[in-house]
Amino acid sequence: MDHPCLVIPLLPGKTDAARAFQREVDTTRKADYARTLRRLGVTREYLFIAELPGGDQVVLYWDSSD
Numbered sequence: 001m002d003h004p005c006l007v008i009p010l011l012p013g014k015t016d017a018a019r020a021f022q023r024e025v026d027t028t029r030k031a032d033y034a035r036t037l038r039r040l041g042v043t044r045e046y047l048f049i050a051e052l053p054g055g056d057q058v059v060l061y062w063d064s065s066d
Contacts, residue, residue, distance in 0.1 A: 001043075002064045010049070010056045018049060018058060041065040 010018055025033045037045060044063040049056055 002062075002066060004062050004064060006058075006060045007050075008058045008060070010058060012055065015049060015051075015056045018056075022047060 041064050042062045043065060046059075046061040048059040050059050
């Protein structure tokens with residue numbers, strides 16, 4: 001099993017847009033997103049926004065079958 005983890009810096013002022021995107025993925029686009037994750041072999045996903053002194057970052061962790 002693979003465990004990819006990505007850390008992606010957010011541009012200044014884009015944290016609210018990232019949160020809005022995640023809300024959309026968790027609500028109105030949930031079925032589409034779940035289908036995409038299954039197709040990719042992702043069995044679990046964690047997404048966090050880390051608020052750091054150097055700027056906010058998205059932390060994305062997946063469990064994947066390959």
